[in-house]
Every structure is written in C-alpha cells, then in structure tokens.
Amino acid sequence: MMSKYLLASASGMGFLCLIAGLSPVQALPSLEIADENVAVNQNDGSYQKNDFNQSNLAKNISSKLLIANENQKKFSSVKQQQNNQDLGVDSAVTYKQPVIPQSINSSPSSDKLAQVTSVSQLSDVQPTDWAFQALQSLVERYGCIAGYPNQTYRGNRAMTRYEFAAGLNACLERINELIATATGDLVKKEDLAALQKLQEQFAAELSTLRGRVDAVEARTAELEVNQFSTTTKLNGEVIIAGVGATGGAPNDSDPNIILVNRVRLNLTTSFTGKDSLITGLQAYNFLGGADGQGSLQQSLGLASPLLSSSSARTSFEPQFPGLNVNTLSSVGANSVQLYKLLYIFPVANKLTLFAGTAAETSDAFPAITPFYGEGQESISRFAGLNPVLRVSGGTSGTGLASAAGFIYSISPNLDLRALYGSVNANLPQKSADEVLPGVSTTPLGGGLFSGSSVVAAQLTFKPSPDLDIGLNYANSYHEINILGTGLISGDVGALAGVEAGTPVKLNSFGGTVTWRLSPKIALSGYGAALFVDAASNSVNASTTFTSWMAGVHFRDLFKSGNTAGILFGQPLFRSDTGGSAQLTPTGENRATPYHLEAYYRLQVSDNISITPGAFVLFNPEGNSNNETTTVGVLRTTFTF
Template identity: 90%
Template sequence: MLKYLLASASWMGFLCLIAGLSPVQALPSLEIADKNVAVNQEDGSYQKNDSHQSDLANNISSESLIANESPKKLSSVNQQQKIQDIGVDSAVNLWQPIIPQSASSSSTSYKLAQVTSVSQLSDVQPTDWAFQALQSLVERYGCIAGYPNQTYRGNRAITRYEFAAGLNACLDRINELIATATGDLVKKEDLATLQKLQEQFAAELATLRGRVDAVEARTAELEANQFSTTTKLNGEVIIAGVGASGGAPNNSGSNIILVNRVRLNLTTSFTGKDSLITGLQGYNFLGGADGQGSLQQSLGLTSRLLSASSARTSFEPQFPGINVNTLLGVGANSVQVYKLLYIFPVANKLTLFGGTAAETSDAFPAITPFYGEGQESISRFGGLNPVVRISGGTSGTGLASAAGFIFNISPNLDLRALYGNPNANLTQKSATEAVPGTGVSTTPLGAGLFSGSSVIATQLTFKPSPAFDIGLNYAHSYHEINILGTGLISGDIDALAGVATGTPVTLNSVGGTVTWRLSPKIALSGYGAALFVDAASNNVNASTTFTSWMAGVHFRDLFKSGNTAGILFGQPLYRTDTGGSAQLTPTGDNRATPYHLEAYYRLQVSDNISITPGAFVLFNPEGNSNNDTTTVGVLRTTFTF
C-alpha cells in the first residue's frame, strides 16, 4: 500500500505544480473585516475575531451562522465575531459567512489612514514652525472635524508623510470653502502659510496623492469585476487518494481509490447584518443503500445498510450515493444543494436562523482543533463529538430542515439550540417497504415538519479563561427506524441489536468537549459522549447505552509557519450496557473494546493549497475482535478560493 500512496503523493505534487504555474490566479480568502461572524480557531479556540475556520464547522456566531470548512475562513454567528472558518469546512466552513461592506466604506477608507492627533506620531517636532502652523489651520478650519477625537493637538512629533496627510486634509477643506463661495472666510495669511507648507512638503504630498490614486483605481477595478455587490463567493476542492488494509476476515480487499469533493458557497447579505448561505456540492464517493462500492464495504466493515463504519474519512458524506429521505440513488459528481440557511439578528444578543438544508454542526462551534474536513483530522471520528453528529447532524448533505437561536449571554458564554427534521418536505410517509419484512419504508425517516424523525439539540459554549474552551451538548432525538444517525460505526444501523430495523427509537445524548491551549502552538483536546437509546414502540422493550471518548494533541506552525499536525487516540462508539430484548453483542461478533489511533500533518503549500498526509489505525474494528486491525492511509489535497 505504501508504494501506491507514494505514487499518489507524486501525482498530487504534480497537480500542485500545475496549479502554481497556472495563469489563472485564485482570489485569496476574504478576511472577515466586518466582524460579523465567529470561527473556530486553528488551535481549536472559540474566541472573538482572530482567524480560523470549519466546514461551514466552523459554526455560527451570534449574528450569523456558518460552515464546515477551510481553516482561515468561515464553521458561529456573532456580529462581533468570525463565523469560523464555518466550520464550513468549511471548506469550506460555509458557516463563516462574510457580510459585504457598505458601498461608502471603500470611498472613505483612505481617510482612516490620516492622523487623528499630532500626539500619536513622530518626525515633525512640536516646536517646528510647520507643526504649529498646521495646528493653527486645523483649529481654525476644522480640517479633522470628522475624526473621532475632533482634535489635532499634542506634544509629540509626527512623520513627514503623516504630517503631509494632515496638510492634504486642510488643503481639501480650504478648497471646499473657496468653491462654495465662502472664500472670504479664508485669511490671506493662511493662504500664504499653506503655500509655504505645500512647497516644503511637495514630495510627501505627491507621494500621498499617488498612493490615494492607486487605491482608488484598485477599488474601481474590484467593484467593476466583483461577483456581486451583495454576495460573496468562496469554494473548496478536495482531491484525495485513500488506501486501506485489514478489515473483516476473508474480505475482498480494497484497492487504492481516488475521490473528490467540490463545494461552492454563496453568502448574501441584504441588511449588512444578516446572511443567506447557499451551498452547492458534488462528490464521487459511492455507497448507496447497501454500501456497494464504498471503501468500508470492500473491507467488510460496513453496516448492511447505508455504509456506516469506523473506517470513514472526514470529508465523505454520511450517506454517499443515496438520498436517504427517499432511498433514491444520487449519481457521482451530480450537483446538489447541501446548504440553504438564513441567519438574522433580532436583538443585541439574540440571533435566529432557519433553512431547509442545514446541519447541527452549522450552529454549534467545534471546540476541538481537529475539526476541519478539508484541513485537519482525516477521519470522521476525530472531528466532532458524537452528540453533534447524532441524527444525521453532520451528514455532509444538508439533510435536515432546521430552525434555532443563538443567545450571546456574554463575550465568554453563549447558548445555542435548534430543532431539525429531515423529511419536512414530504406530506406523507410511504406505505411501501424498502425491503419486505423489515418494516423500513421507502421514506425511512418519516414525513412532515413535526412528525417522523426529528432532533432537538443544544450547546452551551464558554471560555473560563483565554486558555480554555468548553462545550457541553445535549440532544433528544426520535427516529422512525432503529438507527443512531451518526455514521461513525457499523452499529449505527440496528442500534438496538437483535431488534427489528423498522422499530422506532428515542435517543437522549450528552457530551462534553474541552480544549486547553498549553501555548499558542500546542493544544490538548478531547471529548466524551454517552448515547442512551430506547425502543419507542409499545410492542418492544429494549434499551442500549453507547459511549465514546477521544484525547489528542494539536500542533500549530510545526516545522513551518502555517503547517499543523495532530495525534489523537480514543474509543469509537461502543455498546456498554443493554436492557430488555436488546443484545449487548450482535450475533456472530466476538465482543472487544474498539480503539482508534490517528496522526496527520498538514503542509500549507500556499495561501490556497494544502496537502495532508495521514493515517489512522482501528483496533478491534466495530467492537469485534474477529475483525483484523485495520489501517487507512489518506493523502488529501485541498484547494480553497
């Protein structure tokens, strides 16, 4: 397998070389200058406007949601925060929307570079005649009346260029007075002083005006060529080689595969404070109703329906190749709407959101720094607490219609909650069974906004100190069929082992995630989760408890600025207790505690290209010691624009 991965690495390196030589230059990711969204930081922190993503994880802040995925973008919703990175993943962490600045901001921005007070600057001394002459002009004609402190006094020196900026402001003001027929207000001695100042600072004034002209020309060019005055476009392309060994005994084995995922995200603002997020995607992962063609199926580790497995990578959808709402097939690389969400503030500390294609991870900040489908952890296990993934909460396809709120209690504490339903657009549940005798309908998740499968989820996020980020999660779910909806293990299907797949279940799930930054470049992070599953049918008495945990260390700027790495270890979801007719160990399995060990290193080749080699090892995969130790190797290349 190693030689094939090396061959893939060479191929990906050649691809990056082509990208670097291409005459087409991608625009750099837009920074969130408007401070309207919050992101998960690269080190996993949840804090105000610093810089990082999600998969549109990374995540809504108090005045705008956002999306899983790219690390330096959009992921949380708060007008004073970055939506991160998201989470988009955001890339594209779609959930890091950028609200366009007002039209007036570009035309006046150069004025902000002018000095606001002589006391702030240096070079021209307060005792110089020029300093005192300009100060007198400023006070007499109000040259800086529009500045915050409305003064131009001070006792410190300023640079000649900064002095020229103030002089230029006075020239403009006096020209304005003369042009408006109030020239008699300008004294002749002041005009003489201005002429003398102009002569002495001619070089600096010429340079300053040249810079302003260049900025105005560049602004005009950007306005003429921008995608839209109200909409920002960003995207993410992931191309990866994946190989695996091990799996179930006597499995057919897995070839090296080459997969892709492409996302385009449009973020529109109508008021400057709201965000309408529209995401399109295409991918070539296979799976379908029976997992056919998936890596997990070739290893013999997948569930018998929908290809759930612990061998899944971070960037593949939970239900590849199928529309789980109707069990209809989805063609490879067909374009789908995977995100449609509107976020709007209704009060200083309260933001509402709603949409027909959303995920739990869009609303909840990812506390762990390992989250980032296109940038960080290479496995589905490493990115998020399982409680966030429950009920298809991170399906990768915008499975649910959802609505909720974000209450920014304080700068270090906020509360978020949502209600989601995957089949809100269906009027009736189909009476046709997908597989005769199973009780599973061809609309397995039910129908209607307030009936069928649904989830109510909440997260309390707080920072007790600058070094700590903590998230506490609770989710209550009802499922029309016997399924967890996490996509993390094969036991996701038939969660109540020994109970019919068509049996409805209720779940109460709790979890917590903590990140502790030992230094700006090193962070410890981990999570714990417990899922309590009960049969929701009067004819069945059964219950099961699943637990999971993870701990790891994350590195920033490792060996080179911009590069990151992670090492993590933990226990995937595992049945620890059962009651009633539910089985603790499914028939044919040899019960054993499963473990997951992972390491990856992300090389930031350029602002828009990163390459992540990594691997994860599964011990006792799917909690069954009959399965061989399984190794999955990944070489992921991510392009963002």
C-alpha cells in the same frame, strides 16, 4: 474670528452696523469688498471660509464705500488681490498702532491717541467688560490699540468713518505683513527650475505611470460594472484525496487505492451587514448507495449492510454517499446538490436566530476541538466532532435536516444554543411502500413534526482564555432502528436483535474540552453517552453506547501555518443493553474498539494545503474477528 475683532479701533470696539447710517463720505478711497467670505487662518494652521455676513454688513459697507471719490489717495498698505484672492489672517489680529486722521467730529487736540502696551493702562476698561479679552489680545499680542492721554479708551463712544478707514488700513497692512512673512520664501525661482528639469528627465517614467494608472482605472471600472454582487461573497473548497486501506473483515482482500474528490461552493449574502444567508452547492464522487456498493468501507467488510455506516470513514466523506436518504433514491457521482441553505439573523443584542431547509448542527454549535476541519484538520470522521453532534444526521455532510433555532449570548464567556431539526420536513406523508419489514421508501418518515426529528442544545463557556468547554444534549426520535451518526456499522440496528423497522428514542449527552497549554499546543478531548430505547409498545429494548477521545494538537509545527494532530480514543461501543436488545450481535466476538490517528498538514500557500495522515482501527466495529485496519490518506485542499 476676524469678523468679531476687526471692529476694534482707537476710539473703541464698535459694530459695523453703526456705520451704515452715518452721513455720506466725502474723501474716502475706493475699497471693493472682494468676497463676503474671508479666508481665516486658524490656530492649527489650516484655512477655512469665515462667514462675514452679520446683518449683511459687508454689503452695506461696500455700497457706501463705492460712492466715494475714485481718485482719492488709496491706502498705502492695501492692495486688492486680482481674482479676488482670500486673505490669510490670524483670528485675533486687527491692526497695529494707527494714525487717526482728523474727522469731522474729532476730539480736541488734547484727545490725541497714544499707544499703550497693556490693557491695564486703560482706566475705563475693566475685566468684566464683554470685550476685555479682545482688547487684551490686541494690545499685548499685536500692539494694535491706542488710548487717550488721560489713560482712557472710551469704548462706548461711536467711531467716525475716518477712524474706521484708518483702523482698516492699519489692519490690512498687518495682513500683508503676515502674508509676506508666511509665503516670501515658499517658492523660489531656483526651485521651479529644478522641478522643471526633473520633469524633463523623468518624462518617460511619468508617462509610463500615467498609462498604468489609466489601465488600473479602466480595470476598476470594468470590475464595478461586472462584479458578481455587492451583497454576496463567494468562497469555495476543493478536496482531492488518495485513500488506501489494509485489514478489515477476515477473508476479505485489501481494496485498491481510490482517488476521490469533493467540491463545495458557498455563497454568503448579507442584507443588513449583520445577517447571513448561506447557500452551499456540493458535488463529490464517493460511492455507496443504499447497500454500500462501491465504497471503501464495504470493500473492507466493515460497513453496515444498509447505508454503509462504518468506523473506517474519512472526515470529508458524506454520511450517506451516493444516496438520497429521504427517499432511498440514488445520487450520481459528481452531481451537483444543494447541501446548505441557512439564514442567520440577530433579533436582539444577545439573541440570534437561524433557520434553513438544509442545515447541520455544526453550523450553529461550535466544535470546540481543534481537530475539526473536514478539509484542513483530522482525516477521520471519528476525530472531528463529539458523536452527540452527529446524532440524527446532525453532520451528514449533505445538510440533511431542516432546522430552526437560536443562539443566546448569556455573557461574553457563556452562550446557549439550541435547535429543532426534521429530516423529512419536505415530505407530506410517509410512503406506504416497504423495502424491509416496517421500513418504507421514506424510512425517516414525513412531515415537519411527525417524522424523524431531533432537539439539540449546547452550552459553551470559556472559564479562562486558554480553556473552552462545550456541553451537549440531544433528544431524538427515529422512524427506524438507527443512531444516525454514521460512525460505526452498529449505527444501523442500534438495538441489536430488534427489527430494523422499530422506531427508537435517543437521549444523548456529551462534553468537549480544549485546553491550550501554549499558543501552539493544545490538549483536546471529548466524552459521549447515547441512551437508545425502543419507541414501540410492542418492543422492550434499550442499549447504551459510549465513546471518548483525547489528543494533542500542534500549530505552526516546523513552519508557520502548518498543523498536526495525534489522537487516541474509543469509537462508539455498546457498553450496556436491556430487554430484548443484544449486547453482542450474532456472529461477533465482542471487544472494545480503539482508534489511533496522526496527521500533518503542510500549508503550501495561502490557498493550498497537503495533509498526509493515517488512522489505525483496533478491533474494528467492536469485533475482535476483524483484523487491525489501517487507512491512509493523502489529501490536497484548495480554497478560494
């Protein structure tokens, strides 16, 4: 720094503090210290303020120099800048070859100083001296050091005020040279004239830009004042779809084409930057109610007589449309509901917890399959998720369960997730009123731990960048005889031939795999087995349901952003029964059901997509008496 090396002179490297106590100056020029902080030019070309305040030396120097005669001859190369301008100087520069005036205590004429070109010429300067590097730089880089004729420097000798003044004068001369060299051609008169001319020529454009900038600043200020929230983000999805179908149960006429909608608004709030509070509002115009009246599935004759469960259901349709299943009360079309309320927060590096009163297993468990996306991908409820995830209303579309659980990241390629969910956690006790034998107006029971509930877990791992695998298990208890998936009409009355009010226990196992053959093509499929047993001591019955699906998913098909899917599989089907449970319900002709689906999503813009598609049901609901059924969908999705 300059404050370190400015002290070097022909008589040695001294400290300014030695000057403060010397005798008064008799013939020194007036020198004002403009600023204690001198601007120093760094090696990288930048400028910064240098603290020139070692033991207040600058103040002491200024006070002693100002008592000198104002009329003495000023240093020829030092001109103080008006307005106290800072001086740019290389951190290693002091001064060059000085002419030292004869001081009061000067050495004899034989001690006159002589210029040296290398520090090695000074016999009394050794590489071990603390100032050796500074002297070497001043001699060899700047030629600012003079030695005595006997090749000595006498670095430990105190310097006089005359020697300091001469050295300072030479140093400032060097500073002026550096400034002149750096800024002499910086701005020319011709350049200023050209700039002024350009300003005049583009005055209108500059005025327009100034106005636009002012308008942007005003709008920005307004947005800041009226912004929704600094911690909450709003996003939404609007689905409008036309749905038509043919086939269904014998002797039933084809239903009319219907136009349906579903609107969701999601508020995501973060308080720490790592947590998320998700609040979701929903409205839809699907109909159904407790007996399925008004639903497309009921018109086809493929819905269960209670709760309208069916294999003909679309992906974006709630499991219990038009019904609050907790109390069997009706829900009006397009009435606003709270379908999501979930808080997710990390508690450790690898552990995240979540809890909420309106949640679904799909909120915590990765879907694995690329066909999942109620508003963007597959058009059927069958294709989107493994049936094990849907058990006990796990993906009801209305956030049916109150749930709590954890996500534990075992490694970057392996994590374990689990939850406990209760459907009627907000009801203190089960209603005594009955709508069917053993079925009350609160058919799923009451209480956090005494009603219908589910414990579910998923192990997700990624053995390679192109392979995703998810393994699922769910243990469920239901107050009534249902699966709670909404996937087939046999969901209600899972133990065929057993009373609807019989409680059941379910052990469900499933696996989902996705293999990306290339960035644009993926193979995906799942398999599931649901084991249902009567949970009543008075009933001995059991049934096994199985299901599988396989398909091909395409990305950027024909155009970037477009996706498509072709898939085939078997919906849930009774593969085995035990005890008093029937394998084939009365009046049905048992046959294995199959599902074939194809869809193509066109990404019209960043916020709009259109998905035409259709799925075909062979032996719908496992009954060959039913006609092959085709459901066509034209879905338009708006996101914001």
